[in-house]
Amino acid sequence: MKITSAEFVMSNSNVAKCPNEPLPEYAFIGRSNVGKSSLINMLMDQKHLAKTSGRPGKTQLINHFKINKNWFLVDLPGYGYARVSKKDKKVFQKYIREYFQKRKQLVCGFVLVDIRHEPQSVDMEFMEWLGTNAIPFAIVFTKADKLKPGAIDTYVSNYLKKLLEGVWEEAPPYFITSSSKHMGKDGVLGYIDSINKE
Numbered sequence: 001m002k003i004t005s006a007e008f009v010m011s012n013s014n015v016a017k018c019p020n021e022p023l024p025e026y027a028f029i030g031r032s033n034v035g036k037s038s039l040i041n042m043l044m045d046q047k048h049l050a051k052t053s054g055r056p057g058k059t060q061l062i063n064h065f066k067i068n069k070n071w072f073l074v075d076l077p078g079y080g081y082a083r084v085s086k087k088d089k090k091v092f093q094k095y096i097r098e099y100f101q102k103r104k105q106l107v108c109g110f111v112l113v114d115i116r117h118e119p120q121s122v123d124m125e126f127m128e129w130l131g132t133n134a135i136p137f138a139i140v141f142t143k144a145d146k147l148k149p150g151a152i153d154t155y156v157s158n159y160l161k162k163l164l165e166g167v168w169e170e171a172p173p174y175f176i177t178s179s180s181k182h183m184g185k186d187g188v189l190g191y192i193d194s195i196n197k198e
């Protein structure tokens, strides 16, 4: 897919106030600092569309971007960041969950996972929750430049194995990406394109 336009539409914390247009929607989510803003900027060929921040946990809203005038990319708040208070965490969790459960336009969630870290229970639990709520998702492994190619394969197969020890019968689709090496863009965009054309 060639990106011809990427426009910021709105930010909010209320699912009911998200854009009214019936366009297919793809949401990106992951732990704070996973590389989500960098990935979105890479996918969109822009430097500053999503705000990368040195301070994890800063982007705490649902951000809608209209892409090629025919689908929405949604940048969701990072989760699992220790410096956010318990009360705030609950609020995020509530509206993130509401978004996934109520947003009819949502076609697929992309759960980002930092390839340098051992499988984290917060990610595993979140994916399990998506699965039990029948919400389609794919995994995006980020920062693949940090591992040698052989180590990437081992990491990914161990990760999927661990995931399959849970409630899963088959592994979700997954993509290996590196924003700094511009890797994995065609895989993610091609996947979105293929679903949009169905």
Ligand code: GDP
Pocket: 031, 032, 033, 034, 035, 036, 037, 038, 039, 051, 052, 053, 054, 056, 057, 078, 142, 143, 144, 145, 146, 177, 178, 179, 180, 181
């Ligand atoms: P976010 O909090 O999930 O939006 O993460 P950011 O995109 O702001 O990135 C968090 C940190 O990871 C920043 O220091 C980035 O420079 C770094 N980072 C993001 N993507 C990559 C990548 O593909 N490779 C490497 N090596 N570092 C990355």
